Amino acid sequence: MPDLNKLTIAEARDALRKGDVSSVELTQACLSAIDAADALGAFAHKTPELAMERATAADARIKAGDAPDMCGIPVGIKDLFCTEGVPSQAASKILEGFKPEYESTVSGQLRDAGAVMLGKLNMDEFAMGSSNETSVYGNAVNPWRAGNSDAALTPGGSSGGSASAVAADLCLAATGTDTGGSIRQPAAFTGTVGLKPTYGRCSRWGIVAFASSLDQAGPMTKTVRDAAIMGAAMMGHDAKDSTSADVPVPDFEAMLTGDIKGKVIGIPKEYRMDGMPDEIETLWAKGTAMLRDAGAEIRDISLPHTKYALPTYYVIAPAEASSNLARYDGVRFGYRAEMAPGDGITEMYEKTRAEGFGPEVKRRVMIGTYVLSAGFYDAYYNRARRVRALIKRDFDQVFADGIDAILTPATPSAAFELGQEVADPVQMYLNDVFTVTVNLAGLPGVAVPTGLDRNGLPLGLQLIGRPWEEGDLLNTAYALEQAAGFVEKPARWW
Numbered sequence: 001m002p003d004l005n006k007l008t009i010a011e012a013r014d015a016l017r018k019g020d021v022s023s024v025e026l027t028q029a030c031l032s033a034i035d036a037a038d039a040l041g042a043f044a045h046k047t048p049e050l051a052m053e054r055a056t057a058a059d060a061r062i063k064a065g066d067a068p069d070m071c072g073i074p075v076g077i078k079d080l081f082c083t084e085g086v087p088s089q090a091a092s093k094i095l096e097g098f099k100p101e102y103e104s105t106v107s108g109q110l111r112d113a114g115a116v117m118l119g120k121l122n123m124d125e126f127a128m129g130s131s132n133e134t135s136v137y138g139n140a141v142n143p144w145r146a147g148n149s150d151a152a153l154t155p156g157g158s159s160g161g162s163a164s165a166v167a168a169d170l171c172l173a174a175t176g177t178d179t180g181g182s183i184r185q186p187a188a189f190t191g192t193v194g195l196k197p198t199y200g201r202c203s204r205w206g207i208v209a210f211a212s213s214l215d216q217a218g219p220m221t222k223t224v225r226d227a228a229i230m231g232a233a234m235m236g237h238d239a240k241d242s243t244s245a246d247v248p249v250p251d252f253e254a255m256l257t258g259d260i261k262g263k264v265i266g267i268p269k270e271y272r273m274d275g276m277p278d279e280i281e282t283l284w285a286k287g288t289a290m291l292r293d294a295g296a297e298i299r300d301i302s303l304p305h306t307k308y309a310l311p312t313y314y315v316i317a318p319a320e321a322s323s324n325l326a327r328y329d330g331v332r333f334g335y336r337a338e339m340a341p342g343d344g345i346t347e348m349y350e351k352t353r354a355e356g357f358g359p360e361v362k363r364r365v366m367i368g369t370y371v372l373s374a375g376f377y378d379a380y381y382n383r384a385r386r387v388r389a390l391i392k393r394d395f396d397q398v399f400a401d402g403i404d405a406i407l408t409p410a411t412p413s414a415a416f417e418l419g420q421e422v423a424d425p426v427q428m429y430l431n432d433v434f435t436v437t438v439n440l441a442g443l444p445g446v447a448v449p450t451g452l453d454r455n456g457l458p459l460g461l462q463l464i465g466r467p468w469e470e471g472d473l474l475n476t477a478y479a480l481e482q483a484a485g486f487v488e489k490p491a492r493w494w
Contacts, residue, residue, distance in 0.1 A: 104206025132160025181435025
């Protein structure tokens with residue numbers, strides 16, 4: 001069976017069960033692809049020995065008839081997930097040399113299900129970024145190219161390494177995390193599927209924290225079916241995480257019928273923003289028509305507080321980051337700056353944090369510290385919390401009025417060139433304009449590739465679902481995926 005690394009999870013699972021292929025063969029194919037793709041910068045830490053060990057164990061498990069769906073499937077793990085004995089740096093110098101003696105709950109669940117970890121994937125430092133240009137490892141690069149241009153494009157962020165690896169068939173799927181769109185935006189930029197579950201669906205234990213009330217892990221895959229399979233393996237209640245919800249995880253794959261007759265899809269007028277490219281508007285209209293043709297009722301809706309979402313997010317997220325990143329001080333683990341004679345503990349903290357954190361992390365920590373400081377707490381942070389509640393109330397209202405899912409663009413553009421926007425933080429932050437509301441409201445969202453722009457780059461649409469109803473959301477996404485028929489892959493240049 002040629003090109004084993006190009007299989008989907010569902011295809012590989014079925015082939016493994018039939019004995020047509022082994023996990024060892026799948027894993028070897030992926031490892032070869034990874035070694036040939038260093039130009040993409042997708043993998044930060046390769047773990048070939050561990051991968052072959054787990055693949056061998058998976059084959060024995062499959063042969064014994066004890067094989068969950070993810071057993072034997074080669075995956076990449078975002079560097080934000082702590083993995084036992086394997087470097088887990090969150091793409092930051094300040095965690096240089098850190099090898100946890102424990103496993104994050106999500107990566108542990110995948111390991112226990114028999115999934116094969118190929119290595120750790122590149123990302124924006126501490127998940128702060130929308131282009132994967134803030135990583136201590138260097139840029140991750142999108143495998144897609146615009147027209148005849150050789151310019152390197154962003155794979156999106158912060159889960160840029162995950163998106164690049166899946167799009168380039170270096171792994172069959174990958175884990176991502178989403179704080180303001182960091183699964184869905186990279187998925188849209190790379191022609192892949194990205195699922196951000198309801199807040200609390202996936203345990204955050206063992207995942208390096210950025211903004212604790214917003215962070216949520218999810219799968220990045222080649223198809224909606226794969227997102228259903230991997231997502232179910234990642235979810236579940238965890239007593240170690242106080243924000244983990246004790247809600248049953250259904251068989252999402254079994255819910256993928258493609259039948260959405262009678263479903264009501266909302267189209268929010270506030271997402272039609274000034275300056276939105278015609279291609280995004282056209283894609284949105286086509287996606288709406290696809291869902292209508294599939295039997296859904298289309299209804300215009302209003303989410304009036306959407307216009308406040310970005311400023312609200314960029315107060316709350318940095319505030320929580322400022323608190324979470326205070327633990328990195330050079331004392332307990334990770335990088336410590338060299339001390340000069342006479343330096344004390346204060347100097348050690350200052351030098352370590354100055355040298356260990358990159359510019360974007362420093363910027364957000366300073367913003368967060370400012371909005372939490374005396375005299376500004378009520379003016380900024382408390383006000384942002386109140387607006388967040390209004391944003392959530394908007395969604396609660398439309399769902400109460402009978403809306404089953406909401407269709408929006410996933411990004412305001414196709415992938416842009418590396419270096420194009422990183423010098424202007426505000427311009428970079430605008431990449432999250434369609435995605436941050438989902439995190440602020442704690443809702444599930446999924447990005448589905450649905451077309452190409454005039455330069456041949458992938459474009460995605462976003463579906464937002466009711467809380468805890470990922471199965472219904474994925475079924476609507478499946479209907480959209482089937483209607484769009486997106487099968488394009490990047491032309492190999494690396």
